[in-house]
Amino acid sequence: MLNIEHIGIAVKDLMASNTLFSKLLDSFPYKEEYVESEGVKTLFFKTGQTKIELLESTRSDSPVASFIEKRGEGIHHIAFEVADIWAEMARLKSEGFVLLSDEPKKGADNKLICFVHPKSANGVLIELCQEIQTPE
Numbered sequence: 001m002l003n004i005e006h007i008g009i010a011v012k013d014l015m016a017s018n019t020l021f022s023k024l025l026d027s028f029p030y031k032e033e034y035v036e037s038e039g040v041k042t043l044f045f046k047t048g049q050t051k052i053e054l055l056e057s058t059r060s061d062s063p064v065a066s067f068i069e070k071r072g073e074g075i076h077h078i079a080f081e082v083a084d085i086w087a088e089m090a091r092l093k094s095e096g097f098v099l100l101s102d103e104p105k106k107g108a109d110n111k112l113i114c115f116v117h118p119k120s121a122n123g124v125l126i127e128l129c130q131e132i133q134t135p136e
């Protein structure tokens, strides 16, 4: 695992949280993205090397919707950048961690991602992410 790439925060109202986090961080989001597979709208802020990803659910059966229902708004996941997501997934599996998918998925912000079940990580949802290299 390399650096913490971003921290995901589940919010009920993306526009209200945009205003709040813009004030908090004294900067504006650099990207807004809809991720259909996860049922979320996202906003990304940059704070030095680490990003903040705000997540608002777009449907009542999405993972973020059920997270907010159970635990309220707040930190949803921590994402670590990895150099080789397949190798890291294999390593974690061999260490007994439960992965939420067998293959990396296309996530927001041009990343291949995979989640580690919070039950195997002290209640913290962990995301692995690797930048998708686009051929020149």
Ligand code: ZN
Residues within 6 Å of the ligand: 006, 007, 008, 053, 077, 079, 127
């Ligand atoms: Zn994320």
